[in-house]
Amino acid sequence: MDARELRVSRFLSRSCATPPRPCRRVLRARLLPVGAALGAVALLGGCSPVAGQASAGSARAPEAGVPRSADQLQSDYQRVIKDVLPSVVQIRAGDSLGSGIVLDGKGHVVTNAHVVGDERAFKVTTATGEQELSAKLVSSYPQQDLAVVRLDHPPKGLKAARFGDSRKVSMGQIVLAMGSPLGLASSVTQGIVSATGRTVSEGRSGGGTGATIANMVQTSAAINPGNSGGALVDLDGRVIGIPTLAATDPELGSGTAPGIGFAIPSATVRTIADQIVKNGKVTDSGRAALGITGRTVLGASLSPSGVAVVSARDGGAADKAGIRAGDILTALDGEKLTTIESLTEALAADRPGQRVEVTYTRDGDEHKARVTLGEM
Known part of the structure; x- marks a missing residue:
C-alpha cells in the first residue's frame, strides 16, 4: 500500500470518511461530509439503463471473436447478478441514502449503522423498484458499524441473500459490489479481493460511528457514496462482505482513490445481525476490552504519547490487573500506544479471555x- 496518508469515505450519499493511515496492517479514518444531496440523487434514481446500453442483468449474444472463456465469465457475472440483486435494497434514512441486504423472508435487512444514523423509521426500495416500503429500526450497533431494520409489511417472495464464509476469502478472488451508489439503485461493479485482514478505524466527524473494524476485506470493485450497506459477493452468489469504506488520496482532490474499498466481513455481519434478529440487541460482541475510560495524552513535544486511564471499571480487566485511574498506557504486547484510537486498533484483533502484556x-x-481481556 502507498505510504502516503489516505482518507476513507463512508458509502453514504451525504457523507464520507477520511481514511486510513497505514500502521502495520492497521488503517485509520475520520468521517467527513461529501455533500451529496438527496434531491440530486432523486434525479438520478431508478434502474433503467442509459439509452444504447444493456442493463446489468440483460443477456446478450456472444460477439464474434470473443474467446469462450470470456463468454463464460460474462455468463457467470450475469447469473450471479440475477441471483443476488433481488436481495439488495435501497434505504432512505432522513436526507441520506444507503443500501441493505435482505436477511430473511420476515423482512429483516442488515445495513451499516452509519446508514441509519439517528433515524428510527425508513423507506426501503427493493430491486424491483415498484414501491417504497416502510421499515423500522430493530437495533444499531455502531461499535461494528452494523444495524438491522425490519420492513413493516414484507412483500411476498422477498428473497434472502446467501452468505459465504469470509474466512475463506483469498486475494485475487473475483467479486461484485451491489448497491445504490449516488442513488442509482441496483448498480453493480466488479473487481477482485485486493487484500484481507485489514483493520480500519472510522472517525466520528460527519456522523461517523468511530468504529474500529478488524479483518475487513479490501477490494478493487468500485465503491461510491450510497454503496454502504450493500453486498460484496463472490461468483458463487454468496455475500462475503458489506461495502463500508472507500479510500481517497489528498493529492487527487475530491473523490475516491480508484480501486481501494473496504467491506465488513460476512462472518462479522452474521455474528452481529443474527443476535439483533434473535434478541433485539447484541448480547455477545466478541470484541476484547480493557474495561477503562481513557483519553490521549500529549508529551513534552505536544505530540500524542499515550493513553491516560480516566477510570477503570470495578472488576474489569484493567482493574483486576492493578491498573488504576491516572496510569498512562504506553504499549500493548510491545506495540506502542500513542492515542486512544491506537489502543482500540490494537485490541481489535484480540479476543475476550486472551492474555496480553500492558x-x-x-x-x-x-x-x-499481564491482563486477561474482558468483553466490549
Whole structure:
C-alpha cells in the first residue's frame, strides 16, 4: 500500500470518511461530509439503463471473436447478478441514502449503522423498484458499524441473500459490489479481493460511528457514496462482505482513490445481525476490552504519547490487573500506544479471555501487567 496518508469515505450519499493511515496492517479514518444531496440523487434514481446500453442483468449474444472463456465469465457475472440483486435494497434514512441486504423472508435487512444514523423509521426500495416500503429500526450497533431494520409489511417472495464464509476469502478472488451508489439503485461493479485482514478505524466527524473494524476485506470493485450497506459477493452468489469504506488520496482532490474499498466481513455481519434478529440487541460482541475510560495524552513535544486511564471499571480487566485511574498506557504486547484510537486498533484483533502484556507509567515509573481481556 502507498505510504502516503489516505482518507476513507463512508458509502453514504451525504457523507464520507477520511481514511486510513497505514500502521502495520492497521488503517485509520475520520468521517467527513461529501455533500451529496438527496434531491440530486432523486434525479438520478431508478434502474433503467442509459439509452444504447444493456442493463446489468440483460443477456446478450456472444460477439464474434470473443474467446469462450470470456463468454463464460460474462455468463457467470450475469447469473450471479440475477441471483443476488433481488436481495439488495435501497434505504432512505432522513436526507441520506444507503443500501441493505435482505436477511430473511420476515423482512429483516442488515445495513451499516452509519446508514441509519439517528433515524428510527425508513423507506426501503427493493430491486424491483415498484414501491417504497416502510421499515423500522430493530437495533444499531455502531461499535461494528452494523444495524438491522425490519420492513413493516414484507412483500411476498422477498428473497434472502446467501452468505459465504469470509474466512475463506483469498486475494485475487473475483467479486461484485451491489448497491445504490449516488442513488442509482441496483448498480453493480466488479473487481477482485485486493487484500484481507485489514483493520480500519472510522472517525466520528460527519456522523461517523468511530468504529474500529478488524479483518475487513479490501477490494478493487468500485465503491461510491450510497454503496454502504450493500453486498460484496463472490461468483458463487454468496455475500462475503458489506461495502463500508472507500479510500481517497489528498493529492487527487475530491473523490475516491480508484480501486481501494473496504467491506465488513460476512462472518462479522452474521455474528452481529443474527443476535439483533434473535434478541433485539447484541448480547455477545466478541470484541476484547480493557474495561477503562481513557483519553490521549500529549508529551513534552505536544505530540500524542499515550493513553491516560480516566477510570477503570470495578472488576474489569484493567482493574483486576492493578491498573488504576491516572496510569498512562504506553504499549500493548510491545506495540506502542500513542492515542486512544491506537489502543482500540490494537485490541481489535484480540479476543475476550486472551492474555496480553500492558506497559504503563505511574508517577514517572514504568510498569508491566499481564491482563486477561474482558468483553466490549
